[in-house]
Amino acid sequence: MRGRPKLFTSYVAESQLFPTRIQKVLVVVGIIVLVLMPFDLPVISQIPIVRFLGDNIWLRLVNRMLIFTIAALGLNILSGLAGQVSLGHAFFMGSGAYTAVMLGGKGSANLWGWGLPIWIWLPASGVVAALVGIAVAPAAVRVRGLYLGIATLGLVFIGLHLSRVFPEIAGPGALGRKWPRMQFRLWKEEDPLVDFSRDGDWFWFEVSKNQKTYLLLLALTVVAAVVAANIARTRTGRAFSAIRERDVAAEIMGVPEFRYKTMAFAISSFYAGVAGALLAVLAGQVPPESWGLLLSIQFIAILLIGGIGRVSGALMGTFFVVLSPRFIEEVIDWMKEQVDAGGIFSGVFDTLISTGDGDGGLLAISETALGYPLPASALDELVYGLLIVVFLLFEPLGLYGIWMKVRNYWKGWPFSY
């Protein structure tokens, strides 16, 4: 079989997650790099992207990205695999988050919370979200295509209203209530067994809280990704794909449409619930409004930019969508430095950015200023919208499609195919 990596002699071999030896090696190396990434180690910290990560701001962003990845993997099962358009992902994330805060949060006279440990509230948030998904599914199965998308949009608004109806769960104010910390306890004892929310020592190493959280989230994300990839190659996954391609045909061939669509909603909501709980815990305090339409749109953008229907697409999409705003800010800062320092490009950058009053330019540096020139935060949004449009127009397969093109080009090089 040497030198003929695409020659499969059995179905088992064909449906392997990583068919070639090179891929297996790369995955192992990749995971080792990912685990060691946040630490200040001699070789790894010199890898270009990793170099930033010693910085806590970037690491926090990466933690956020990992959580978004889990949620995106969930939506990918529903929309990418089973082909059901959903704008209600934020609603399921919210149900997970509020389950977590009810079970794990501190209770008081007007707030519900039982202070249970993480090993109860984290799975429970997923399970409750999945149950909500199952409850919604009978209605969702009846509705198709765009009607389904807008109906699930209704869920988001109903969810926002529910958060106002139950201030005991969502917290009385607009700011929302405090989520439990990321700490591992056996039961309600005073000192947590493992504390992810404080700096501390593990064995002989000093580990900051962000690094601890990173390792926990990385483990969860890897598990989530492997499960998601495995679902795609089981009987269930093939049933999902059959429904996506043509639901009537699938049913004629003996794929029960109702059962599998319900299952898709349940699995996707489970992912969303867990991710919602983690997101809220990481933020500490989340206003109810943040589980809104914009969050749902963000996940659709992630899938489309990354490439819909692929686990790797969801990974790349999250990387791009979560990190690009920060990256844009870095670029603007860099342009400002260039203007101040004066150089070959300083004239060009000076016309682009506006450093103060009276200075013309498209972008304002000061974060607070609204109006024209555009503030940097508005630019993030603008670029984000532009990315959605551009990717759909020019690369419907997303980053995954670009990757395939690049790979195929080098595979056949110097021939065109």
Next chain:
Amino acid sequence: MTGTTMVLATTGLDTFVHTVIKSLALGSLYALLALGFVLIFKATQTVNFAQGALALAGTWFLSMVFMDWNVPGRWVGGPGWLHWFVALLVAALATAVLGLVIERLAIRPMIGEPIFSMAVITLGLEVMIRTVAFDAVNVTPRVIAVPWGADTFMIGGAMIAWSYVAAIAMAAVAFVGVWLFFKTRTGVAMRATAFDQETALAQGINVGRIFAIAWAVGALLAAISGVFSSMSPWGPAGLASRDGAFFAFRALPAVILGGLDSAVGALVGGLLIGFAEIFAGQYLAGHTGILGVGYQQVVPYVVMLIGLLVRPYGLFGTEEVRRV
């Protein structure tokens, strides 16, 4: 004794009249917004999520045209309200041009792609337009100077805002206009395109031009409905503000309830949702303790979900023939 009952009866009737006119007005507003969605969907099979952002852009244009540049008042005299309507027309046309540009750059290349991609591309456009428009209306709240402002008049004992009358009239004009448009040669061509794009092409219809017209008219309707939804009882008292971009999402239940591709559905759905929302707000107010503050804003979505369970393609929508 009888006197007291009489007074109670009249106030009850007044409340009822007031509620009905209020519902009609809100329903007309929803219908107006829904008509924009439906026109674009009918011709191009695209749910335009950017409708709300276009509405905000239109409101902002009106504020610029009327308040900042004083068009047409700087050239001609005459009554102020006439100027305002001319300015509204100019702003709506400017939004229509924006719609044309969007159609040309982002929608036309997507013909033949899955409808989901088309819908999501408008989500991207929504983010872009909204960001720019937010940024524009944030600095100083933009006055749009509606001629009748927050004025009211009385019918019996019921207080009616002039905005209600204006919204109902505007919706009537728009629906009659669209109905007449569908009778014209272009309108028939648009209906043919909605029916089957390829067959329409084979009959010599310029489908690209139909797309452009649909987007222009859709954006124009968005601008007008945006302005009317910023008027005093609904919006923040005649200001162009952030809320304008999200008002259109409140019309989505009307669109879905009526059916995505039916103008009649837009009218019926809009009115139904308007009545449900206002009547629930008026007559269930005693149960706020259970329903929660602001429950009436969720009523449209509940009505929509129930409607979808009964008729998955809306009341007047075309049912998709499911074939293998």
